Amino acid sequence: MPPKAPKEEVKNGHDTVKADEKDEFRQVASNRLIFKADALFEQGIKDALVEGYVLDRREMPGERVWFAYVIKLTRATKATDRDGNVHDVEPGDEIYVPETYQLSQELSKYIGHPSKVVKVRIKPLKKIPIGKGKTMWTFELGIGSVYPRADHGAPVLPQFAEGD
Numbered sequence: 001m002p003p004k005a006p007k008e009e010v011k012n013g014h015d016t017v018k019a020d021e022k023d024e025f026r027q028v029a030s031n032r033l034i035f036k037a038d039a040l041f042e043q044g045i046k047d048a049l050v051e052g053y054v055l056d057r058r059e060m061p062g063e064r065v066w067f068a069y070v071i072k073l074t075r076a077t078k079a080t081d082r083d084g085n086v087h088d089v090e091p092g093d094e095i096y097v098p099e100t101y102q103l104s105q106e107l108s109k110y111i112g113h114p115s116k117v118v119k120v121r122i123k124p125l126k127k128i129p130i131g132k133g134k135t136m137w138t139f140e141l142g143i144g145s146v147y148p149r150a151d152h153g154a155p156v157l158p159q160f161a162e163g164d
Contacts, residue, residue, distance in 0.1 A: 033079035033089055034068070034096045037124035037137050040078055043086055049123035050097055051075040053152040057099065057111045068096035069107055072152055074119065097122060106141055117152050119144035 121142035
């Protein structure tokens with residue numbers, strides 16, 4: 001039996017998980033914070049931005065269907081928990097960024113590549129009216145370089161068919 005590796009700390013959203021030993025499994029961030037421009041602006045935080053690697057797009061739970069991007073941060077930012085509390089989030093943590101029409105038009109091109117991820121910068125600018133009493137956030141969006149997925153996130157696997 002191989003000797004146990006020393007304990008390590010793994011960032012998991014805004015929690016730190018202690019791992020007893022290294023093995024073939026990677027710690028999965030299951031308690032990610034959400035970058036909500038509304039909540040941050042309401043608390044006077046108007047300079048927050050997201051910079052990091054786009055790892056995935058996920059359907060989110062709730063009464064209505066909505067999606068969010070999973071971003072592995074390369075720069076510290078602020079994000080909210082499910083109760084609306086604002087937390088500092090460090091580089092290396094993964095957060096959710098809710099999908100908007102503007103973000104989907106650009107980021108959808110970069111989701112799901114089996115071996116590459118792209119680095120992005122997302123900065124909320126302002127809310128604009130879109131009719132019928134509804135508003136929409138506009139963003140300053142920067143697309144950066146492409147990096148190996150293996151260095152920054154879990155691999156993208158095809159859906160397993162029944163019987164696989």
